[in-house]
Amino acid sequence: xxxxxxxxxxxxxxxxxxxxxxxxxxxxxxxxxxxxxxxxxxxxxxxxxxxxxxxxxxxxxxxxxxxxxxxxxxxxxxxxxxxxxxxxxxxxxxxxxxxxxxxxxxxxxxxxxxxxxxxxxxxxxxxxxxxxxxxxxxxxxxxxxxxxxxxxxxxxxxxxxxxxxxxxxxxxxxxxxxxxxxxxxxxxxxxxxxxxxxxxxxxxxxxxxxxxxxxxxxxxxxxxxxxxxxxxxxxxxxxxxxxxxxxxxxxxxxxxxxxxxxxxxxxxxxxxxxxxxxxxxxxxxxxxxxxxxxxxxxxxxxxxxxxxxxxxxxxxxxxxxxxxxxxxxxxxxxxxxxxxxxxxxxxxxxxxxxxxxxxxxxxxxxxxxxxxxxxxxxxxxxxxxxxxxxxxxxxxxxxxxxxxxxxxxxxxxxxxxxxxxxxxxxxxxxxxxxxxxxxxxxxxxxxxxxxxxxxxxxxxxxxx
Numbered sequence: 001x002x003x004x005x006x007x008x009x010x011x012x013x014x015x016x017x018x019x020x021x022x023x024x025x026x027x028x029x030x031x032x033x034x035x036x037x038x039x040x041x042x043x044x045x046x047x048x049x050x051x052x053x054x055x056x057x058x059x060x061x062x063x064x065x066x067x068x069x070x071x072x073x074x075x076x077x078x079x080x081x082x083x084x085x086x087x088x089x090x091x092x093x094x095x096x097x098x099x100x101x102x103x104x105x106x107x108x109x110x111x112x113x114x115x116x117x118x119x120x121x122x123x124x125x126x127x128x129x130x131x132x133x134x135x136x137x138x139x140x141x142x143x144x145x146x147x148x149x150x151x152x153x154x155x156x157x158x159x160x161x162x163x164x165x166x167x168x169x170x171x172x173x174x175x176x177x178x179x180x181x182x183x184x185x186x187x188x189x190x191x192x193x194x195x196x197x198x199x200x201x202x203x204x205x206x207x208x209x210x211x212x213x214x215x216x217x218x219x220x221x222x223x224x225x226x227x228x229x230x231x232x233x234x235x236x237x238x239x240x241x242x243x244x245x246x247x248x249x250x251x252x253x254x255x256x257x258x259x260x261x262x263x264x265x266x267x268x269x270x271x272x273x274x275x276x277x278x279x280x281x282x283x284x285x286x287x288x289x290x291x292x293x294x295x296x297x298x299x300x301x302x303x304x305x306x307x308x309x310x311x312x313x314x315x316x317x318x319x320x321x322x323x324x325x326x327x328x329x330x331x332x333x334x335x336x337x338x339x340x341x342x343x344x345x346x347x348x349x350x351x352x353x354x355x356x357x358x359x360x361x362x363x364x365x366x367x368x369x370x371x372x373x374x375x376x377x378x379x380x381x382x383x384x385x386x387x388x389x390x391x392x393x394x395x396x397x398x399x400x401x402x403x404x405x406x407x408x409x410x411x412x413x414x415x416x417x418x419x420x421x422x423x424x425x426x427x428x429x430x431x432x433x434x435x436x437x438x439x440x441x442x443x444x445x446x447x448x449x450x451x452x453x454x455x456x457x458x459x460x461x462x463x464x
Contacts, residue, residue: 050116054131057112060088061135068099069108069137071182077108085110104183104333105140141183142460144335145268145326146176147297149190150282151342151418152263157284159443161343161418168447170276172339175454177272183333185457186322188300189266189275192293193286194256195239199264201317205308207235212363214241216264217257219351222390225295225398228405229304240352242366244386251368254285267300268309268322288344291399294431298406301336303328329409335460338406339453340431341416341446345424346395350386396427403431413437414453418446 064084068077077099085094096111111134150169156162176185190196195217203216217239224236243252262281269275299305303326313323327334352371356362365374375382390398406413415428416439425440432438439449 050131053114053116054133056088057090057093057114057131058133058135060085060090061110061112061133062137065108065110065135065137069106069139071106071139071141077106081108081110085112101140102332104143105138107136107138109134109136140333142333142335143183143327143331144185144337144457144460145188145301146185146337146339146457147188147190147300148172149192149293149297149338149340150279151193151288151290151293151344152191152282152284153193153286153288153344154284155288155344156282159419161446162282162284164444164446165341165418166279166282167444168450169279171447172450172454173272173275173279175451176457177270177275178458181458184270184321186268186270186319186325187275188268188297189278190293190297190300191263191265191282192289192296193263194289195286196265196289196292196296197257197259197263198296201312201315202265202267202308203238205232205311206230207233208238209235211238211357212241212367214367215239215255215257215259219389220292220295222394222398225291225401226405228298228302228402228409228411230299230302232304232307240357240366241363242352242357242371244350244371244382246372247370252366252370256286258285265296265300267312268318268325270319270321287347288342289349289395290340290342290344290346290427291395291402293342294338294340294399294402294406297338297340298402298411301326301338301406301411302409336409336411337414337457337460338411339414339416339450340428341418342424342428343418343420345421345427346392346399348391349389349395351389352385353387356385399427400430407433414456415439416441416446416449419443 061081064081067073067084068075068080073080078097081097082091082094085091090112093112093114094110095113096109098109098111100107112132114131116131148169150165152162156165173187176187197215197217200216203210203218206218208218219237219239239257241255241257243255245254247253260281260283262278262283266275266278305326306324309318309325310323312318313320326336329336352366357366369377371385372382375385403413413431413433414437415432417425417428419442420428420440425438429435429438429440439452441449
């Protein structure tokens with residue numbers, strides 16, 4: 001064999017051995033894995049950088065909008081946000097500031113963006129990445145409208161109940177009208193017995209043809225209790241001025257509707273001294289018409305009464321700061337509350353028959369003399385002169401209807417049964433927003449009930 005042949009055979013043998021050799025294969029694969037790991041770490045670094053930038057922007061945005069949305073903040077919200085980003089050296093990354101709000105709330109939103117160059121992602125075609133963020137803060141307080149509907153019927157003169165009510169109601173007024181609380185609150189006082197005296201000023205704002213000048217109560221029909229609203233165009237009936245049971249004096253001393261100033265509705269007040277002075281004058285008299293008290297308590301929270309309140313405020317008969325109330329139901333951060341209290345049950349509603357109340361002479365007669373006294377003087381039965389307008393059962397149904405109408409509008413209804421019967425307790429419980437909104441109390445427990453409701457209302461003002 002020639003030398004050339006030997007050389008060729010040797011080379012073939014070595015190439016064949018090299019082809020069969022596997023010692024270097026793992027090294028190549030390891031190098032490939034190492035490059036992949038480096039790329040993954042690099043990508044992680046790029047992602048971490050963009051997340052750190054986004055987090056910094058987010059933290060700045062959150063701090064800025066919180067400061068700008070504060071109700072105590074006097075500066076322009078946009079200027080506050082811009083100032084925060086300028087101090088952080090991030091002004092170039094603030095893309096938009098949006099401010100929305102109303103009389104009692106403010107919402108501020110800051111939007112940011114940054115674009116960072118990618119050191120490692122560029123190797124796979126991603127040269128830059130965006131980091132967007134947004135911060136939103138809402139601050140505000142709740143404006144509250146409250147109707148306090150209080151039973152001052154004859155039975156309240158028993159067992160020290162009226163004195164206990166006065167103490168509880170006075171404390172309620174002080175707590176609810178605490179000026180240190182945020183937001184604004186209006187309090188309407190609605191005393192009721194057999195009727196609700198709204199006074200000459202308020203009745204003059206309604207379509208109520210006056211039959212006399214002795215008192216100012218409105219007689220509603222059953223259908224009026226299915227709505228929270230009060231019509232300013234519908235003609236309502238002026239309540240008759242009379243007393244069917246005996247009177248100790250002439251003129252009559254205890255009609256269904258009287259003109260005593262302390263029994264008149266006080267609409268939209270924030271004057272605790274005046275409200276407490278009125279409460280302290282309450283006297284127990286007449287019988288019970290819970291549904292009428294509730295009707296007026298709800299009506300004073302319905303926006304249909306806005307023109308009435310505005311006119312009363314313009315005439316100095318209501319607080320001018322509340323001339324825009326009652327607020328619309330859908331107004332942001334607004335709550336409406338009725339607190340309805342009674343110690344009794346609805347009774348049959350009695351009125352004079354129309355033929356005995358259709359002349360000036362007859363109207364004056366009933367102002368001077370009770371129905372019983374007049375009937376006795378004529379030797380007739382007093383029942384001949386009167387009629388039942390609706391029964392106590394119908395009155396309970398009307399109360400249920402106005403309670404449902406109020407709750408359907410989002411009005412919060414608290415009820416207090418003060419030493420009431422099982423029947424009355426059930427009626428009041430059903431009227432309340434929930435069973436937990438009903439308080440069944442005895443004696444001085446009435447103060448605890450009013451205090452609990454007052455605390456809930458104060459907490460409500462802090463909402464949002």
